Amino acid sequence: DAKTTQPPSMDCAEGRAANLPCNHSTISGNEYVYWYRQIHSQGPQYIIHGLKNNETNEMASLIITEDRKSSTLILPHATLRDTAVYYCTPMDSNYQLIWGAGTKLIIKP
Amino acid sequence: EAGVAQSPRYKIIEKRQSVAFWCNPISGHATLYWYQQILGQGPKLLIQFQNNGVVDDSQLPKDRFSAERLKGVDSTLKIQPAKLEDSAVYLCASSLYTGASYEQYFGPGTRLTVT
Numbered sequence: 001d002a003k004t005t006q007p008p009s010m011d012c013a014e015g016r017a018a019n020l021p022c023n024h025s026t027i028s029g030n031e032y033v034y035w036y037r038q039i040h041s042q043g044p045q046y047i048i049h050g051l052k053n054n055e056t057n058e059m060a061s062l063i064i065t066e067d068r069k070s071s072t073l074i075l076p077h078a079t080l081r082d083t084a085v086y087y088c089t090p091m092d093s094n095y096q097l098i099w100g101a102g103t104k105l106i107i108k109p
Numbered sequence: 110e111a112g113v114a115q116s117p118r119y120k121i122i123e124k125r126q127s128v129a130f131w132c133n134p135i136s137g138h139a140t141l142y143w144y145q146q147i148l149g150q151g152p153k154l155l156i157q158f159q160n161n162g163v164v165d166d167s168q169l170p171k172d173r174f175s176a177e178r179l180k181g182v183d184s185t186l187k188i189q190p191a192k193l194e195d196s197a198v199y200l201c202a203s204s205l206y207t208g209a210s211y212e213q214y215f216g217p218g219t220r221l222t223v224t
Contacts (some may be wrong), residue, residue: 044152049210096154
């Protein structure tokens with residue numbers, strides 16, 4: 001199973017873009033990369049996912065390197081409500097997400 | 110659409126007692142997951158159901174934990190007897206494959222404290 005490496009914590013100023021990196025160098029060719037976030041005392045919330053191409057939705061953009069060994073989640077205009085733990089989670093062939101410890105993102109006013 | 114419902118939200122028990130958690134997934138979602146999340150860690154999968162059948166329970170401590178999903182809808186997770194190290198948040202999630210995505214929708218979780 002793929003394993004992920006994320007920085008344990010990051011700060012970002014309100015209104016600026018937050019760029020959250022993830023290393024998943026052991027990911028296999030058909031494993032999608034999903035991103036979730038977890039706000040304090042809530043269950044994780046789906047953000048976005050991708051396989052090879054860059055993806056964008058109303059919440060975020062996902063940039064995946066050509067070799068698929070890493071990806072970056074971009075929150076284009078961070079707000080205080082984006083303060084949360086962000087998880088980069090590959091999905092294996094059994095449709096199971098592989099969770100690490102995530103990155104605690106703190107948005108500062 | 111209604112989300113994943115879980116109850117209770119909080120539970121405090123003494124070690125060696127038993128406890129049960131309930132989950133109602135999103136209507137029509139065939140796959141249901143139970144996770145354990147210890148403070149400061151990511152969720153750990155305990156068991157995965159597809160309809161009312163078990164897909165994977167390899168990380169479920171079967172000497173004390175049990176789970177069922179009767180009729181392929183609601184599910185219960187039981188711990189008997191509880192240990193101090195079972196203190197955690199228990200998350201339920203459900204998913205539906207749409208052909209383009211297999212995202213999981215999570216409930217709010219049940220915070221268990223074992224004293």
